Amino acid sequence: MSEHDRAESSPLAFRDEFRKRLGLGKYNAWAANLTEEQLEAVLWAAGEYGLRAKDVLECLDRHEDEFHPPACFFHGLGSG
Numbered sequence: 056m057s058e059h060d061r062a063e064s065s066p067l068a069f070r071d072e073f074r075k076r077l078g079l080g081k082y083n084a085w086a087a088n089l090t091e092e093q094l095e096a097v098l099w100a101a102g103e104y105g106l107r108a109k110d111v112l113e114c115l116d117r118h119e120d121e122f123h124p125p126a127c128f129f130h131g132l133g134s135g
């Protein structure tokens with residue numbers, strides 16, 4: 056399906072200026088041409104994960120000392 060056909064079946068989710076900014080990002084370029092329908096599916100999946108992740112994260116916290124490398128190794132990543 057061409058971009059034109061896709062746009063007619065479900066409009067793009069974002070305005071051109073925002074799509075250009077998304078397209079420049081290493082981790083978000085994939086989202087630049089999402090249609091409204093596709094964005095709705097992504098948001099549903101993120102919400103579904105968010106609702107179900109609590110139990111998994113609590114379990115991981117209970118077993119933090121069993122990880123290798125230790126979980127404390129990861130706490131500093133991304134902060135600098």
